[in-house]
Amino acid sequence: MSLALAHTDETVQLNRATGAARLSVESRDGRSVMSDLYFAQPLRILMPRPGVGELLTAVLANLSGGIVSGDLYETDISVGSGASLTLTAQAAEKIYKSSGAEAGNHLTMRVAEGGVLEWLPQGTILFDRALFRQRVRFDLAADSTLFAGAISVLGRSAMGETFSSGRYREHWDLKRDGRLVWADRFELADPAGAAAVASGLRDVSSFATALFARPDAADDLDWAREVQTGAAGDIRCGVTAIDNNLLVMRWLGPDAMRLRNAVGAFWSAARVRWLGLPARMPVIWRI
Amino acid sequence: MNIVTMRGILTITTTMTDVSATRAALRLQSWLSPAFPVGAYSYSHGVEAAIEAGLVTDAETLRDWIEGLLRFGSGSSDAILLSEAWRHASAGDREALGTLTEFATALIPTAELRLEATSQGTAFVKTVSAAWGEIEQVALPPAPPLPVVYGAITASAGIALELAGPLYLQAFVHNIVSAAVRAVPLGQTDGQRVIAALEVCVDEVWSASEGCGTDEIGTAALMAEWSSMQHEAMDGRLFRS
Numbered sequence: 001m002s003l004a005l006a007h008t009d010e011t012v013q014l015n016r017a018t019g020a021a022r023l024s025v026e027s028r029d030g031r032s033v034m035s036d037l038y039f040a041q042p043l044r045i046l047m048p049r050p051g052v053g054e055l056l057t058a059v060l061a062n063l064s065g066g067i068v069s070g071d072l073y074e075t076d077i078s079v080g081s082g083a084s085l086t087l088t089a090q091a092a093e094k095i096y097k098s099s100g101a102e103a104g105n106h107l108t109m110r111v112a113e114g115g116v117l118e119w120l121p122q123g124t125i126l127f128d129r130a131l132f133r134q135r136v137r138f139d140l141a142a143d144s145t146l147f148a149g150a151i152s153v154l155g156r157s158a159m160g161e162t163f164s165s166g167r168y169r170e171h172w173d174l175k176r177d178g179r180l181v182w183a184d185r186f187e188l189a190d191p192a193g194a195a196a197v198a199s200g201l202r203d204v205s206s207f208a209t210a211l212f213a214r215p216d217a218a219d220d221l222d223w224a225r226e227v228q229t230g231a232a233g234d235i236r237c238g239v240t241a242i243d244n245n246l247l248v249m250r251w252l253g254p255d256a257m258r259l260r261n262a263v264g265a266f267w268s269a270a271r272v273r274w275l276g277l278p279a280r281m282p283v284i285w286r287i
Numbered sequence: 288m289n290i291v292t293m294r295g296i297l298t299i300t301t302t303m304t305d306v307s308a309t310r311a312a313l314r315l316q317s318w319l320s321p322a323f324p325v326g327a328y329s330y331s332h333g334v335e336a337a338i339e340a341g342l343v344t345d346a347e348t349l350r351d352w353i354e355g356l357l358r359f360g361s362g363s364s365d366a367i368l369l370s371e372a373w374r375h376a377s378a379g380d381r382e383a384l385g386t387l388t389e390f391a392t393a394l395i396p397t398a399e400l401r402l403e404a405t406s407q408g409t410a411f412v413k414t415v416s417a418a419w420g421e422i423e424q425v426a427l428p429p430a431p432p433l434p435v436v437y438g439a440i441t442a443s444a445g446i447a448l449e450l451a452g453p454l455y456l457q458a459f460v461h462n463i464v465s466a467a468v469r470a471v472p473l474g475q476t477d478g479q480r481v482i483a484a485l486e487v488c489v490d491e492v493w494s495a496s497e498g499c500g501t502d503e504i505g506t507a508a509l510m511a512e513w514s515s516m517q518h519e520a521m522d523g524r525l526f527r528s
Binding site (some may be wrong): 169173174179180181182183184185186187188189190193194197198199200201202204207225236237238239240241242248250252 | 343352354389394398505506509513
């Protein structure tokens, strides 16, 4: 018995992929430029030419085609004082069924004084029986701007699959000047149980979170609520002002595509108002 | 229990005396009573919006809603938070209590739920220290959320965690049922049926939390969070959350 277990552990170890990526941008003569770039297979960071009116843009790509048991990825993004960056992903991240070990994806994003970061990932698709933990840490200077979001899809809904067993955790921390102001500890360890209760995830097969952090962000609470509701259709959505400097938005729905459209329509309007960027999604996100 | 702890650089020495089981029960009955002046009756934990949205309409849908809060929402995380606060206060670890307070507040997902937890927490500290002068005061940061306050003060008052913990969850259930009885509205007996039906759930959620630390906190009550966000935008509300 113990031999068999040891063998299993070893197999997992051998198959484990670890990847790391690091990007720093800084402001030079009023322009944002890359100052440090590193990535190790299978992660890659692409820097496509930004569209007209867009910020310096970085695209995170995972060439492995998906995350499997035991994978661990670490990505570190740093936006220097007065610099700005749009960060996005090349494709939705697929988290495959696990053979026993949990996979992890760790993202750390730092934004210094006067810095601006827009983070717009494609989303995370959890295959049934996936074991996955995503950890996202934002470390913000008080007068920085962050507009960040994520979409989670529970099961390959296009195939009628639900996430009925497995374990999925999203651990997010937002620190402002070193103080933890908002933390999310989403955990789905009993997906069937959570889906059975109305206050849990009944009729929710995908959800999205967006954060807008900036001094006096809460001044736009009513604006955000109105635009969000106007674009939501049958997707449930809401926004709250955690404090004067942080808005948190959520979307919950039974259909991943309609949810993505609701988030996209909101994002398109919000990036005009909050970041002074064009009313469209960055090119990669639209593909 | 006589705990004298010397810990790290903070070296706070705390002496606490176990009160008798009877006096522990008397204190808890007072502190968890709807008459205890923390304003519990004015919060619905978002249930008012769930009623408005047609998600809670009768005793059975109310029971289901609260079961989700207990198993996947603030019930399960509050059980761990109050236990950690109880342990830190017992050990006289002021620094750990400060860190826990920051984390516990950060975890609360909406503005109204923050108001619900921190205004009750603040009033709880004030009232206990004003009326129970012999209980040693616990140093907490400003505006601490209720589960942290409750855990710390019950420890300081010499009340066993095994008693204080499940009764906190039961009071949470009582409070939501009481709000729903007024807002749905439901009959008083229906309300008590919901409380009775959730007894096993309270027991299970408490047992599952025992021995867990903050790393084991995890919630999936996104619809409860959504209903609290809806509540913030509701017109003509009876409740403050």
